Amino acid sequence: MxxxxxxxxxxxxxxxxxxxxxxxxxxxxVAHAERIKDLGAFQGVRPNQLVGYGIVVGLAGTGDDSLDYSTQGMKGVVSRFGLNLPQGVNPALKNAAAVLVTADLPAFAKPGQLLDVTVSALGKAKSLRGGTLVMTPLRGADGQIYAMSQGSLAVGGLGVSGADGSQVSVNVPSAGRIPGGATVEQAVATGFDTAPTLTFNLAEADLTTALRVADGINRAFGDRRAHAQDAVSIVINADPGAEQRITMMGMIENIEVQPADAAxxxxxxxxxxxxxxxxxxxxxxxxxxxxxxxxxxxxxxxxxxxxxxxxxxxxxxxxxxxxxxxxxxxxxxxxxxxxxxxxxxxxxxxxxxxxxxxxxxxxxxxxxxxxxxxxxx
Known part of the structure; x- marks a missing residue:
């Protein structure tokens, strides 16, 4: 041994x-200059997350079966058309599934524009392949409706089960996407055109980079309109009005500065x-x-x-x-x-x-x- x-x-x-x-x-x-737009973003100019609860129908027996929240969701869907299910009747919804719908609302999105949405099964649905999302409102963090979603799902996964309990799954069949599946109903007010000043926030806090960004803006405009408030924020004095500020923001984003060396x-x-x-x-x-x-x-x-x-x-x-x-x-x-x-x-x-x-x-x-x-x- x-x-x-x-x-x-x-x-x-x-x-x-x-x-x-x-x-x-x-x-x-070798150190090189970068555009200001690649170093951060203007405060208030950002996307917002939307979420909604909906029902996917048209599944081939891979739905939630008789889960209570799926049944309640289906009752809510049919009630929009003046239909009421008999009291105490819970249909077996093998061809339907309760889902959560999520989307990102870009900055300056206007009513009528289309958004891509992600649909994910909430219960025990085995697959959403072949399903159609019924009209679902998408709400923001403030509880208001900003978009409506509906359409056929594109599911990249595949799930197959046998009578003996054996199962084969490829990717994730319980989630899918609807390209252009939501329509914006109202825009989010950014407030950039009415705020007293504009604020540019760096993606990574650095005192030297903040000073260089402020100096680059001042050199480009020939005055002292920008100053570094801290290691992240650069405050810029700007005339009120959307057109004037959009023009100035576009010019600022394309100014090149040399960021500080990383620690x-x-x-x-x-x-x-x-x-x-x-x-x-x-x-x-x-x-x-x-x-x-x-x-x-x-x-x-x-x-x-x-x-x-x-x-x-x-x-x-x-x-x-x-x-x-x-x-x-x-x-x-x-x-x-x-x-x-x-x-x-x-x-x-x-x-x-x-x-x-x-x-x-x-x-x-x-x-x-x-x-x-x-x-x-």
Whole structure:
């Protein structure tokens, strides 16, 4: 019997002296200007979520059967046409299903425009394939109706079941979409044309980027109409009126500015061994040693026979053998200004696994040899 123990040792020596910017070397990306419209959006100019409860009919026996909320929904549908089901009668709705209908209402959407909707089964319907959504109102967070939805579903999934209970499902047959299946009934007031000022919000908070966006707007218009309120919001003075503001917003969106460099970060996914290092990471001179210690224990028991006529008993005598093997790996010296390619080559040379790489990065952070935020997912 052999038992082998492998002990991976973390780096034994890490010395930080002077931080160097890896972004200035070969692997760093060249800074370039971006349009303001790609950095964020104007406050109030955003989509709104809509949701509704409806009934899908025309299913081939894959509906909700006799669930109470499906029955109540069907009673509500037929009541629109002056029909009333007898009291206490609950039809078996195998060809109908209760669903939730969701859609996004874009900014500036006007009555009559079409929206794509997603229809999802609410109960135990097996498939919505071949179904038709009955006219369903879609409401916003304020409870008002902003769109009406109706149409035939496009379902990408498939579900088949046998009499013995066996089932086969491809994708998700209990959800589908209706392209252009909703009609906008009323627009959402954005208030951008009546607000005292316009506010542009960055997608990612950064003080330097906010200042550069404000400066870019001021240079383009030749005045001081924009100022950074905080790390996200840039407040812009604008004349009232939709036409004037639309013109100015269009011009602002196409102004190019150079966003600030991202904060130095090293992202480590401990589960998958993925390590991502951005271009702002600073590396100081450091030395890394990595070794692998293997301990092998071999068990070779022997059977001992007694001498003839000695009245002894047969016994088993244990015999163990222990061997230690250590791979000798050279110490790697990271000089100041080492490129990412040099670091990867060195770590591969010493045979570091993803787990060892994580340990090396953590040790470099603790030793002050890596000027970056280490984020472990």
């Amino acid at each position: 052999n038992r082998t123990f492998s002990l991976s040792r973390a780096p034994v020596l890490l010395v930080g002296v002077l931080a160097m910017l890896l972004a200035s070397l070969g692997f760093a990306s 130095a970060k090293v992202i480590v996914n401990a589960r998958t061994g993925t390590v991502v290092i951005n271009g702002a990471v600073r590396i100081a001179p450091a030395a890394v040693a990595h070794g692998k210690l293997t301990v092998t224990v071999s068990e070779s028991p022997r059977v001992v026979q007694p001498a003839p006529f000695s009245q002894g008993q047969t016994a088993i005598e244990p015999s163990s053998s222990i061997s230690v093997e250590q791979e000798k790996k050279p110490m790697i010296n990271f000089k100041g200004g080492a490129s990412l390619a040099d670091i990867v080559k060195a770590i591969n040379a010493i045979g570091a696994s993803p787990a060892d790489l994580v340990a090396i990065l953590e040790a470099m952070k603790q030793a002050g040899a890596m000027k970056a935020e280490l984020v472990v997912l």
